[in-house]
Each structure stands twice: as structure tokens, then as C-alpha cells.
Amino acid sequence: MESRDRRRAATVAEIKAAARRLLVSGGTAAVGLRAVARELGLTPPALYRYFPSHEALVSALIADLYDELTAALMDLQSTDEDDVDLGARLYLLANGLRDWGRTHPAEFALLFGTAVPSPDAEDHEETPGHQAAMRFGSVFKELVAQIWHWKPFPYPPDEVLGSELVAQLTQESEHFGGMPAGAIYLSLTYWTRLYGLICMEIFGQLHWVLPDAAAYFEAQLYEIGQALGLDCPAPE
Amino acid sequence: MESRDRRRAATVAEIKAAARRLLVSGGTAAVGLRAVARELGLTPPALYRYFPSHEALVSALIADLYDELTAALMDLQSTDEDDVDLGARLYLLANGLRDWGRTHPAEFALLFGTAVPSPDAEDHEETPGHQAAMRFGSVFKELVAQIWHWKPFPYPPDEVLGSELVAQLTQESEHFGGMPAGAIYLSLTYWTRLYGLICMEIFGQLHWVLPDAAAYFEAQLYEIGQALGLDCPAPE
DNA sequence: GTTAACTGTTAACGGTGTTCACTCTAGGCT
């Protein structure tokens, strides 16, 4: 005899589970409102008791997937001892993100394949999906800040970056544990290269030159780790 | 009294022009078959005389856009003298690609924002869009090969790349003017970083840390140019 | 025990890509 809100929460979970099933089996386009209703043996309008629109349903799914990915990456790091090499943790994070994308291509495409809405819509900054994405991003930011305070790496001086870039980077310093602009620049470069690499591999934009991007990814990972003063495992 | 095929070709061009108008004004989702027909004052089934499906229409538009982008990048290079610094050409290419994306965000999203179909569908490798994408890619490949033969740059030895990666890269050597694996690796790194960077900027995945990615792009461009032994204009 | 909130239904509207049967016009062939 579950209370009403419990039943409601359970139904919401079932809806999202059905949506995800459709996403996995048929890609982003397959997760339609009517299809989800069909999956649950409901009529389409019934879903409007739980989500105000189809887009809201998809957004909720996106938020869930972000949180799942975030959790997967976090407990991938916490499995080892506390005094582990932080560089190895970053290596685990990078490989964990890639692996998640490779094992969940449909979910990955939903999270990172669609263009982010323009940032001028400032009223939509509080969407649950956006907040979940922020939590996901801070996993990387916090680890990088830890690495910096653990073993500071050499970074380019402000002169070579240019004052405009330094100004923007300094503004983000609080989110990076007070790191200097040059160190934030290197961290951002790490993220940019990692993210771009994984997206290109999973979205198939690397197939035309590399049939299997694993070795290339490994080499790149070694390269970008070095820039942060880390000794990632060298290939071969 | 234009011949029948002329009239037909003209109509095809009008259809694609209308599709593009819709793409620019309303994004990828706005270029629907019925909307295109409406734009031309036709009924939807009429378009099936020119394209077998909606997807084919979009594919044709994609191919056109690839060719337009390719042409824009090519005559961006050919505007200067023949004995110009080839490094400057690569710099122009990189900036040209970014500028095209920034001035044509809807077209850019259509070309690079949707996931590429899986490569296991080998029968769809001859689609006009795919061929146009190949032509686009070879602009970069050919310029890099020219640079290599013009002023060979130092490259990592096979040992640090690993035999698996070297094997894959060597297989692509013919498309890169006979360059060694390490040189192809550096070129691929250049492309990967450039491509990833531009996609992230235009798809808004850099907004959360950099309000204006121009300075960051400039710094990155300088960095990746150096890896190819080029003296790109330094920032500031 | 009555009442109000909640959950689900059916019917319908406007939108989409697509197919079929039909008309009409213009070119090619004898």
C-alpha cells in the first residue's frame, strides 16, 4: 500500500526507463512521446500527468544520464586507495569517459551530440539537465585542482597567452581552486582535447583515417597527461 | 525555350535554395519536405519528382554545403601568391574553417552536428554527401602533405607511438604524400584539435568556461602550429 | 461520507513524410 507520491515517483521512473530503452534500441529519434506511452501500455495523453511536454521528458532523461555518468566516473576514482597517484585518477577518468561513451553510444549521443542551446537564454540556466551537466563538469575541474595542489605543473606565462585570454581564465580561477591563468589554460587544453577526441571517435568522424581509434587515443592521452606533468602509462 | 533537363536542373537548384533558406532561418529541424514545398508554392508530392525522399533532399543539401565550404577554403588559400609561406596557408585554412562555422552556424550544425552513420553500412559509402566530405577532408590532407615536403618537421619515432598505431598510420601514408607514421600522427593531431576546438566553440560547449573563445582559439592555433614546425603568428 | 485531487481515458487538431491515382502539358517520333 504505497503512498500516492511513491506510486507517482515509481511511474516517473518507469517512464524514464522506457524512454531509455527506446533510446538504446533505436537512437535519439526513437524516443517519442507516443512510443514511450506504447511501451508502458498507456495512452499518450497520460504522460502529460508526469511531464509537461515531450521535451521535458527528454530533458529529465538527459539529467539522469548526466548523473549516472558522473556517478560512474566518481566511483571509478574512489575504488582505489586514498593516497593513489592523482595522475592515475585523471587517467581513469579519461578512460572511463571514453568507455562509457563506447558502451553507451546512444546515451552519449543524446548528451553530447545535440547542440547546446544558445547561452543568451539565461532563464533556462536552471534546467535540471544544465545543472547535471555542471555537476559532471565539476568532476573534472575538482580533480584537476587537486592535481595542481598536489604537484603543481609548469605552465605558460601570461605573456604567451595574451592579456585577453588571461583575463577570461582568471575569472574562472575560483572554480579551479585558485589556479593561475596558465595552469587553467593547460587544464582546459586537456579537457578540450579529451572531449574532442572522444566525441570524434564515437560520432565516427575518425573512421575515415583510423579504423580503430584506441591506439591513437592512448597516444594522445599520454601526450596531454605530460602537459600536466603527469606520467601516464606510456603506450607499448 | 530551355530544354527539359535545364528546367529540371533549375528546379532542383530552387528546391535546394529554399531548403537552405529554411535551414538558415529555422535550423536543421525547420527544413522539412512540406515546408520546402510551401516555400516554392508547390504541393509536397511534387518534390518526389526530384528527390526520392526527404532524407535524400537533405543529403543533397549537405553535399552542396560541403562543396561550398571546400571551395571557400580553397580560394582562401589561392588568393595569395604561389610562393607564400605554406604555414600561413594552414593558418588561413584553420581560421577560414572557424569563420565559416561562425558565420554559418546552421549549415555547420547540419554538416558536423549530426552523428555520422556507422561505417558498417559499407554500401552507403558512395553517397554524394560522403564523397563531398572526402573532398573537404583532402583539402587539409593535401596542404599538410605540401607542408611536409616543403619543410619537413620533426616527428615522434615509431617507438613512442606503439606498433599498433604506427601500423594504422602507415596504411594512410599514400593519402598523405608518403609521409612517415610519426608525421601523419602530428598532422592528425593538428586536425583533431582544430576540429574539436571549432565544434566545441560553435556548439556552445565552451561557453560555460569561456564567454568568447577567440583568444583561446588563437592560443591553441599557435600551439598546434608549432608542433608542425610552423611559426604561426603569436598572440598579443 | 462527502469532496476534491489525481490518474487515466477517448476524440480531436494540426503537423509530418509518403504513396497512389489522376490530370495536363510539352517533346520526340513517325
Add this chain to the structure above:
DNA sequence: AGCCTAGAGTGAACACCGTTAACAGTTAAC
């Protein structure tokens, strides 16, 4: 010149989509 066939375009229809409105049954709360 005259048929006649291929091509271009139309209207009606189908199956799908997201969404809304009006309605019915159940269930929790006062």
C-alpha cells in the same frame, strides 16, 4: 502535322507525431 508517351504537378489519403480538451473512475483527505 499528329499521335503519344514521358514528365510535372495535383488532391486525397495513410500512418505517424506532439498536444489539448472534455470526460470518467479511483483514491486520499477533511
